[in-house]
Amino acid sequence: MKRLVTAGQPEGAVMAARRSGRGLALRARFTWLEAQLTKPKAKFTELKAYSKELRAKFTELKAMSTELKAPAMLLLALVSSNASAQQFDQVGSNQIHYTAIETTFIADEVAARFGLERRPGLGMVTVSVLDANGESRNVAVDGSIADLNGRQPRPLAFRRLREASGGISSIATFPIDYAAPMRFQLDVQLDRNASPHPVSFIQRFYRDE
Template sequence: MKKLGSMQVHYMAINATFLTPKVAKAYDIERSRFNGLINISVLDDTKPSTPAKAVTIQGKARNDIGQIKTLEFDEVKEGDAIYYLAQVNYTNEETFYFDITISDGKETHQLKFKQKFYVD
């Protein structure tokens, strides 16, 4: 989790095979040994119960040899929760450097992190 202004940003990047086939199908996620899933959720830190916050998310992933992939995030709502999901294809032991812009219309912040993916 990273605190960015009034936002609590929770994020992870995982191998898509960690999802069950049922969950992957429900969210139109390719469940492959060569596909990663980026999951971001944003909570509003200005409210007492820190509810989920709808935001605009754009991002890119760069690998070690400078190849850049544009991430396409889909918004998923489940009850009071809001998630933003994107997929990225990778090769074994490929590291990606993620640069993601998050905006709620009042604040805009950059989230940067890296993740190494492994083919199982």
């Protein structure tokens, strides 16, 4: 059988041109396939980053959940960052957390939720007790406020607030004396068969000009 050769073009050159054409086509195909593979890789990288972001968000929410179960959990939701810091007494395996604030520090939505009054000159003392496992305890709280010398004591009428998460806080409101520091004398009944644990602290309030 005779082979057809283009006039003036050696047979070897024709074959080389064909091989070169096939090589270009294969390289183009490979480039296209590589581009197709790059897209899923990019998408995978994007999803991986998004998954990492979700894990970070979950960790943050988990930390927030833990914080809500932490000492005086209700109080953390009630007051703003400008309110006075919480204090606590360690009594055996129990922690007694307490604080006194002006009710203007309570967020509007929280006040509405728990039926709390917000106004200048009205204070609120809050007491929360946690056991060794960090669980909120339902204990009786009583107490009074007076001046630094203990004169003219005024009783505090405590009532309990319960969170859906199980947190319990005892709260009582009182008129604020801006002229001098106020002494708080509290009795926390940790054990029904024992005397209440006394908690005493002094706090001064300043009028918001």
